[in-house]
Amino acid sequence: MIRVRATFEKSERAKYISHLDLNRxxxxxxxxxxxxxxxxxxFNPHPYYSFALALSLGFESSCExxxxxxxxxxxxxxxxxxxxxxxxxxxxxVKVAEQNKKITSIAKAEYSFSLVSEKTEELFKAVQALIAxxxxxxxxKTKKGVKTxxxxxxxxxxxxxxxxxxxxxxxxxxxGTQTNYNPSLFVEALKKTTDIRFDVEKIRRIAILCxxxxxxE
Amino acid sequence: xxxxIIEKHLLEVQKPSxxxxxxxxxxxxxxxxxxVRFAFCFxxxxxxxxxxxxxxILYSLTNERExxxxxxxxxxxxxxxxxxxxxxxxxxxxxxxDPIKDFDFIGFTxxxxxxxxxxxxxxxxxxxxxxxxxRTSELTQIVVAGGPxxxxxxxxxxxxxxxxxxxxxxxxxxLMDLYWEMKKQGASREDFxxxxxxxxxxxxxxxxxxxxxxxxKIGHIEALNDAPEIIHKRIIKDLDKVFYPSNFVVPFTxxxxxxxxxxxxxxxxxxxxFCQAGFIYRPFREKHTDTICKEAKSLCExxxxxxxxxxxxxxxxxxxxxxxxxxxxxxxxxxxxxxSLPSLRVDNFSExxxxxxxxxxxxxxxxxxxxxxxxxxxVINKNVSEEEIMNTCRIAFEGxxxxxxxxxxxxxxxxxxxxxxxxxxLANRIIDLFYSIxxxxxxxxxxxxxxxxxxxxxxFTPFQFEPQATREMxxxxxxxxxxxxxxxxxxxSYHDPNVSQLxxxxxxxxxxxxxxxxxxxxxGCKFDSWEEHFHFDRWLEAFEECGIDISFYANRRFDxxxxxxxxxxxxxxxxxxxxxxxxxxxxxxxxxxxxxRCSGCGVNKKVGRECF
Numbered sequence: 001m002i003r004v005r006a007t008f009e010k011s012e013r014a015k016y017i018s019h020l021d022l023n024r025x026x027x028x029x030x031x032x033x034x035x036x037x038x039x040x041x042x043f044n045p046h047p048y049y050s051f052a053l054a055l056s057l058g059f060e061s062s063c064e065x066x067x068x069x070x071x072x073x074x075x076x077x078x079x080x081x082x083x084x085x086x087x088x089x090x091x092x093x094v095k096v097a098e099q100n101k102k103i104t105s106i107a108k109a110e111y112s113f114s115l116v117s118e119k120t121e122e123l124f125k126a127v128q129a130l131i132a133x134x135x136x137x138x139x140x141k142t143k144k145g146v147k148t149x150x151x152x153x154x155x156x157x158x159x160x161x162x163x164x165x166x167x168x169x170x171x172x173x174x175x176g177t178q179t180n181y182n183p184s185l186f187v188e189a190l191k192k193t194t195d196i197r198f199d200v201e202k203i204r205r206i207a208i209l210c211x212x213x214x215x216x217e
Numbered sequence: 218x219x220x221x222i223i224e225k226h227l228l229e230v231q232k233p234s235x236x237x238x239x240x241x242x243x244x245x246x247x248x249x250x251x252x253v254r255f256a257f258c259f260x261x262x263x264x265x266x267x268x269x270x271x272x273x274i275l276y277s278l279t280n281e282r283e284x285x286x287x288x289x290x291x292x293x294x295x296x297x298x299x300x301x302x303x304x305x306x307x308x309x310x311x312x313x314x315d316p317i318k319d320f321d322f323i324g325f326t327x328x329x330x331x332x333x334x335x336x337x338x339x340x341x342x343x344x345x346x347x348x349x350x351x352r353t354s355e356l357t358q359i360v361v362a363g364g365p366x367x368x369x370x371x372x373x374x375x376x377x378x379x380x381x382x383x384x385x386x387x388x389x390x391x392l393m394d395l396y397w398e399m400k401k402q403g404a405s406r407e408d409f410x411x412x413x414x415x416x417x418x419x420x421x422x423x424x425x426x427x428x429x430x431x432x433x434k435i436g437h438i439e440a441l442n443d444a445p446e447i448i449h450k451r452i453i454k455d456l457d458k459v460f461y462p463s464n465f466v467v468p469f470t471x472x473x474x475x476x477x478x479x480x481x482x483x484x485x486x487x488x489x490x491f492c493q494a495g496f497i498y499r500p501f502r503e504k505h506t507d508t509i510c511k512e513a514k515s516l517c518e519x520x521x522x523x524x525x526x527x528x529x530x531x532x533x534x535x536x537x538x539x540x541x542x543x544x545x546x547x548x549x550x551x552x553x554x555x556x557s558l559p560s561l562r563v564d565n566f567s568e569x570x571x572x573x574x575x576x577x578x579x580x581x582x583x584x585x586x587x588x589x590x591x592x593x594x595x596v597i598n599k600n601v602s603e604e605e606i607m608n609t610c611r612i613a614f615e616g617x618x619x620x621x622x623x624x625x626x627x628x629x630x631x632x633x634x635x636x637x638x639x640x641x642x643l644a645n646r647i648i649d650l651f652y653s654i655x656x657x658x659x660x661x662x663x664x665x666x667x668x669x670x671x672x673x674x675x676x677f678t679p680f681q682f683e684p685q686a687t688r689e690m691x692x693x694x695x696x697x698x699x700x701x702x703x704x705x706x707x708x709x710s711y712h713d714p715n716v717s718q719l720x721x722x723x724x725x726x727x728x729x730x731x732x733x734x735x736x737x738x739x740x741g742c743k744f745d746s747w748e749e750h751f752h753f754d755r756w757l758e759a760f761e762e763c764g765i766d767i768s769f770y771a772n773r774r775f776d777x778x779x780x781x782x783x784x785x786x787x788x789x790x791x792x793x794x795x796x797x798x799x800x801x802x803x804x805x806x807x808x809x810x811x812x813x814r815c816s817g818c819g820v821n822k823k824v825g826r827e828c829f
Contacts, residue, residue, distance in 0.1 A: 013239035016227060021234065021469045028241070028467060028521030039553065058228040086521070088469070089239045199225075 001038055002070050004079060005217065007095040011060040011204075014090025019054045025088060026066065032086035035079060038069035052103055052216070053175055053208060056182055061205040065216065067099055100217050106176035107211040110158070111183045114166040115190075117198035124162050126194040127169070131157055136189045151185055166201070175208065220314045222306055230296040234469040235263035238311035242466040242520060243289075244280045245312055252284040253393050253400075256310045256317040258325045260335035261746070263291040267466070268474035270528055271326055271364065275385050277462035285393055288312040288320075289466070292335045292744070293342070301342060308343035318344045321396060322359050324389075325377075327366035330723035331716065331746035333373060336362075337738040340376070347735070349378050349423060356399060356406050361392075367420075368450075368497050369676040369783040372723050374422035375731035378410060381418055382786060383450030384483075386459055388418040414444045418451035425785065427728050433769055435727065435780040449787040450497075452824065456483060456504045461512050464519040476524035476557070477516040481509055481541070485530040486811040488818075489587070490598045490802050491626065493675040494530055496795075497788045499820045500828045501534075501811060506541040513545060517554055524555040534812075582613050585624040588632075589639030595805045596631050598679075598798075603643065610647050614654050620664040621647060627694045627711075628672040628686030630802060637694050640667060641701035648706050665707045669698065671717035675724050676783045677790060679798030682775045685721045687768075688714050715753040719745065722770040727782035730770075733763045791819035 010017070017025060026049060030037045039045040052065035070079070076096040083093045117123045130136065136152040156172040173181040187200050208216045220237075227233040234240075257276055259266025266272065272289070279287035288310035293301060300306070307316040317323055323345060325336050337347050340360070346352045349360065362373065363381040370380045381388055392413060399409050414421040424444035430436040440446050453459045465477065484501035485494065504512075513525050525545070535541060542556075549556045586606060588594040594601060610621060625640050644665045651663040671691055674683040686694070691714040702709055723730065736759035744750035760767055775781060777796050784792070794817060801808060808816050812829055821827050 013234075013237050016234040016237055017469045018232075018234070021471070024471070025469055027523070031517075031521035031523060032241075032519070034518075045553070057233070086241070088241045 002073055003099045004068055004070060004076070005097055005099040006066045006068070006080070006083070006093050007097075007217070008064050008066060008087075009062050009092045009094055010055060010064055010090065011062070012090035014088060015058055015060050017088075018057050019051070022051070022055075029083060029086055029088070030068070033082040035074065035082055036071045038071050052106060053109065053180070053205075055205060056184070056203075059182070059203045059205060062094070063205060063208050065208060067103075097217060101210065104177055105210045106208055106216050107174065108172045108209045108213075109175035109205050110170060110172055110207040110209065111203065111205055112168065112170045113183050113187075113203040114163075114168045114201050115187075115198045116166045116201055117196055119196050120162060120165050120167065123194065123196045123198055124167050126196060127160060127167055127190060130190050130193050131160065136186075138185050138189050138192075140185070151181055151189070154179065154181060155186070170206070172209070219306065219309055219316065222304055223309075223314065226300045226304060226306075229300060231294060232263075232470045235291070236293065236297055236311075238314060240311075240466050240468055242464050243312055244276075244286075246280075246286045248286075248313065248315075250284065251286045253286075253322070253397050254320040255279055255285065255287040255322040255324060255393065256290050256320040257287055258290040258317070258323060258336075258339060259292070260325055260327070260332040260339060261292055261744070262294060263468070264470065264472045266291045267468050267472045269326065269328065270474075270478050270480065271385070273462055273465050273478075274460070274480075275389060276466070277464065278386055278460045279389065279393070281460070282390065282393075284397075285390075286312070290317055290339070292339055295744075295750075298338075298342065308339055316343065318358060321357055321400070322361055322393070325360075325362045325364075327362050327364040327370070327373070329746060330366060330720045331751075333723060333734050334738045334742045334745055336373070336376060337735065338743045348375050350375070352378070352406070354406055356396070356404055356409050359396065359406070359409070363389075365493065365497060366724075368493070368786060368788055369724060369726075370420070370422065371427075371728045371782040372726040372730035372734060374728045375735075377422060378406075379413060380420040380422065381451075382420055382448055382788070383418050384453050385451070386453050388416060388451045391416050392419060411442060411444075414442075417449055420448040420786065427782075429729075433766075434776075435782060435784075438780065438785045440785075447785055447787050449823070450789060452500070452789075453483075453502075454824070456480075456502045457508045461508075463512070463515040465516060465522075467520045467522070474526065475522075476526050476555075477513060477520060477522045478526050478528045479509055479513045479516065480504065480528045481532055481535050482529045486534055487531060487600070488598055488798075488808055488810065488816065490596075490679040490798060491587070491629070491672060491674075493678050496677050496790050496818070498530065499789060499818065500824055503535055503537075506537045506544055509541060510544050510548065514548060517552065523553065524557065525549060526557045582618050582620070583622040583624065584609065586643065587624065587626050588629060589625060589636045589641075589643055592805050593629060593632060593636040593639070595807050596802050597626075597629055598802065598807050600807055600810065603646075606643070607646070607650055610650055611654065614651050614657050614663075617658050619651070619658045619661040620666070622666040622668065623647075625667060625669050626672040627669050627698075628691055630672075630680060630683045631805070632686075632694075634694075634697055637697045638701045640669075640698055641703075641707070644702070644707045645704070648704065663706055667698075667702075667707060667709045668711075669695070669709065670712045671714045673717050673721045673724060675721075676781070677788050677795070679795045679802055681725070681781070681795060682777065682799055684772045684774050685718065687772055688718065691717075713748070713751070716746075716751060718767070718771050719753070719756055722767060725775070725782070726770050729763075729765060733759050733765055736763055787823070789818075789820040789823040794818045 037047045040048050049068035055061050080093045080096040135150040137148050139146050140149045154174045158170040160169045183203050210216050276287050279285050290310045309316050340347050359378050361379040362377050363385050367380045410421045413419050424441045426439040428436040482503045484499045486501050489495050587599045674680045737756050740755040742755050
């Protein structure tokens with residue numbers, strides 16, 4: 001049995017595949033590829049595969065992680081090609097390799113997104129003001145109810161630029177088994193500080209990282 | 218581009234992957250090389266429409282032709298419809314995301330009466346005139362319908378240019394070929410329709426004139442413009458040779474029938490007198506085991522599904538059922554595929570068959586007993602004896618099952634209170650049987666679920682002449698059944714009798730109902746088969762405003778010699794046979810299944826060969 005870690009892209013129309021649907025979709029992709037995927041043993045055997053992180057509906061990604069096991073030793077490139085041959089449109093395996101790091105070492109993810117508005121200038125100021133705040137409070141739904149959380153200490157703005165009529169932002173947000181934030185929290189916080197109407201476009205997860213900013217692989 | 222506008226709003230709605238296409242197996246072609254475009258529309262949501270086998274077959278079949286392109290289209294959910302209307306997004310097909318109003322054919326499959334208003338809503342969303350008479354005189358935008366409901370398409374006659382009767386595998390292509398030929402010649406819509414109605418199975422409703430008598434019954438059905446007096450349905454003679462898809466479109470979101478579906482046979486030998494499918498799909502034709510296995514295998518490999526269901530009206534009537542299941546199970550077990558078997562009849566549910574099913578999965582058992590007493594089961598020709606039901610339940614209980622679901626109908630012809638009480642008594646005897654079995658499943662109580670539908674008489678069945686029980690009668694029967702059930706081991710559920718009433722009116726209605734459907738849709742009726750969307754009060758208003766007496770259609774016995782709205786359509790079963798069967802029913806006498814003895818329904822004469 002070999003343990004495999006695939007990195008895949010999810011973009012274009014594939015961004016409308018929900019996480020739950022992605023599970024089913026991958027199962028069928030494996031079956032179409034006829035790769036000898038390893039099944040769990042026990043009363044109800046099922047093919048074993050798991051996604052490192054869930055991706056919100058509507059988000060694109062260039063770095064989704066999928067772990068699975070094969071019962072035969074097959075070259076990584078062949079695994080990649082066989083999967084890509086039968087992947088749905090918008091999904092593409094970019095890399096197949098060994099599982100180097102433990103899932104628990106995932107600490108953060110890098111996202112990019114753009115804000116589009118008819119009043120870009122004013123919105124840009126509002127964004128900068130928000131970033132400059134000492135704390136950014138948002139209401140987060142948890143199992144126990146709604147909780148007010150300060151996301152400022154956990155987020156890191158990498159860039160925030162005005163490009164043509166849009167504001168392009170890249171940001172680190174915590175990800176993994178402990179805390180998971182996604183860019184919609186930032187957008188929510190922004191909406192609370194400004195009345196300017198804007199759309200959020202092209203939300204994309206660019207990288208999944210460990211605590212030391214090294215790429216998770 | 219339409220795609221950009223759609224995408225701008227897609228995240229505002231539930232299950233957006235239903236509205237954007239791009240599924241594995243969907244067929245994309247180069248528009249510039251296409252001669253005829255066909256929008257295959259299912260007048261219900263994606264989740265339901267994508268489960269429909271007929272669409273899968275005709276989609277793949279049409280797309281085999283290089284210069285034809287068949288695409289899929291479904292009724293949007295309420296949330297997405299609001300988005301479409303607010304942003305002027307016309308109804309579009311999922312492959313090209315092009316508006317269907319620009320297509321050559323807009324084809325609907327009519328599977329159940331309660332989807333009729335959705336057709337009007339979809340045409341409206343598409344920007345296509347709802348009434349056929351208002352459409353362009355040019356040769357484009359031909360709105361057609363097929364499916365079981367078009368065996369009486371009259372309530373839809375004003376909305377469609379063409380109805381296609383029977384099985385579509387051949388006739389659809391013939392119709393498209395004619396269209397392409399005439400399009401090249403610059404023919405008009407009228408020219409095309411006049412030629413199209415000469416193709417067997419093609420019914421152009423506007424070439425037929427209905428006159429009514431003072432008592433409201435039909436006086437005369439007249440064919441105009443040399444259109445054929447009688448329109449014959451189409452059938453495929455050899456199921457082993459007919460096209461069957463080797464791939465399905467695999468949806469991202471979960472659909473109702475989310476699996477590979479292999480058709481094992483068409484038609485039915487049983488002749489249950491209430492069952493429309495049992496008559497309109499005759500003759501009985503089987504696929505060979507090898508064909509079935511080959512098709513199952515290629516579909517599993519191409520789609521990646523890990524579940525197969527065998528589709529037919531009665532799978533266990535296949536003459537090779539045992540070897541077929543054995544061969545299929547060899548494949549499915551080795552490939553870790555689930556094999557599920559719907560439509561199993563009580564009477565030929567053998568121990569060895571159950572063993573095979575058990576190998577696959579252990580879910581509930583469902584039996585359609587239909588009637589509570591033997592007398593009533595004889596009336597409806599459900600040739601199942603209590604002994605057989607008990608025997609099957611015994612095998613099931615000994616095999617580890619502890620719950621049984623039983624389907625019944627209420628309001629069947631000749632039904633009395635005794636028959637209703639008989640339902641509860643039958644369930645009680647099944648409970649007693651369970652506790653009398655020594656090796657019954659331990660630690661579990663037995664659970665019997667009784668599900669009661671209201672009987673809906675349908676065209677082309679021996680019960681087509683029958684009135685439906687009134688709501689008062691049904692309510693009495695329901696109360697009586699509840700009184701008769703005295704244990705919590707029996708659970709009872711019903712269908713809404715209002716739904717069944719609307720169903721019978723639309724099923725047995727004539728052209729005078731077109732305006733009612735239009736008016737109901739105008740009042741906001743759509744998705745009538747969905748409980749949360751069903752507004753019977755609006756329908757009642759529509760009937761009232763159009764001056765239509767519901768009981769004329771629902772609760773009146775149609776005379777044997779009356780001209781019925783579907784009398785000019787030939788589904789191969791003769792009216793004489795249906796009358797004979799109706800009379801036999803009223804004598805509580807059964808008719809043996811077709812394999813035992815031919816009962817002379819007339820199908821063999823039309824097909825030109827014996828069925829067995």
